Amino acid sequence: MQISTRQSGTSTIVDVVGDIDLYNSPEIRKVLLENIRDKRVPRIIINLKEVRYIDSSGVASLVEGLKVSRNMSSRFILFGLSPAAREVLELSRLIKVFEVYENEDQALAAT
Amino acid sequence: MQISTRQSGTSTIVDVVGDIDLYNSPEIRKVLLENIRDKRVPRIIINLKEVRYIDSSGVASLVEGLKVSRNMSSRFILFGLSPAAREVLELSRLIKVFEVYENEDQALAAT
């Protein structure tokens, strides 16, 4: 798995490539918390387009990012969910808890 | 693995989809021999574009097809070799023994 961040206006976009599981979810968690809690970015957008698999430890990192975002009054957005990512969020009954968009343009345009 | 045949002019094209290994190479062998020996097609073209993997049992079926073709004075052509297919034929020192083209148009145009 590779993870990198880039800036687009006031939005910080986190690009994740590869499977997210117990082996590498701590890394995602770290990047999310660094940006939301330490750098206090106002808006963080997670690009999951290149993530074919995500397990509950990955979901837990996303939930933690969302909760910390709420505490910091920043915005937490997901886009590009693969069928696998969508299914695990649906099975966890979390799909409605997240702000989810189809693609990057829609995520950036969200007001 | 799926295997199907179609006709284009005097050429019989065999489309193979999926990995070729010890489990399914007998099926390839059967289709090749049926066409070359029984139906006596003048020209058989094997489409390997959708074959990501081929082991020595698959290579053996192709070599048998080639040999029977020579006996029957028919033409035996391969195209669409994936890196894996090319590598196994190179390691077997058989790449030069076969008539190989990049794509279907070139295979059909070969005189």
Next chain:
Amino acid sequence: MAFSLKLELPSHPQVLSIVRSAVQQFAIVVGFNEEECRSIILAVDEALANIIRHAYDNRYDQTIELTCRRLGPDLGTDPGKPLEEVCDGLEFIFVDHGRSATPAQMKGRDLDDVRPGGLGIHLISQIMNQVCYEPGENGNQLRLIKLLNRKKQ
């Protein structure tokens, strides 16, 4: 025909992607569709992750035994296992020698409370047709069954 694979795995998170690859191909061979394959992989991954984290407390040098077995109509003549007599599918048996879970823990938590963690058991039980957990002196055993013909659903 009986067709089963037995894997002896280290309790290391790097093993997860390797097992997912093998299980995905096994499920394809058995005839599950893409969506079913995805969910089977998820359930197996969650079961292994739970053993690594809870049974072995993140000690990565322990052993997990995983048997993947294709269920067929000519198998499962045990009267206690009626589902297997009529159905095709896959069975996964995990054995660990770490700390046992209690029955209450293996039920999972209330999902209405949105917080990180506590999802694994829910995912496994939603995906699989049968989930049995048996703690024991000679190892804890978790048995998951996914049926191909879900006649009972």
Next chain:
Amino acid sequence: MAFSLKLELPSHPQVLSIVRSAVQQFAIVVGFNEEECRSIILAVDEALANIIRHAYDNRYDQTIELTCRRLGPDLGTDPGKPLEEVCDGLEFIFVDHGRSATPAQMKGRDLDDVRPGGLGIHLISQIMNQVCYEPGENGNQLRLIKLLNRKKQ
């Protein structure tokens, strides 16, 4: 860290695609590039196919044991295995309880003679850095090593 998987497999051709998937992911985790992964998969597939066809004469209900082990600098302190002391890589050990091969057979045939068959051993020895075959009463063992840093090549 020691990282090894032990597989107990049926001697059935349908097992090949499952093992290829697992071995591919193992090789990726160890750090082999795409082309190396493809050739490692091929060698392992050929070794299994030979056991199914020759050791077990196409009897599909026998057992093959395959251990896949990551070699690391902190492993292989046995002085008889110098390659492992300096190199990272993968080791595969196959054990079968079928008919043994003779050393002459395990050399492979002359490739200049174009005919079907007789390629497996050649492919394996071209791909792997080390190939050892030991027939024995308690099983025939084939040991293949592929190094990540091919310092000796």
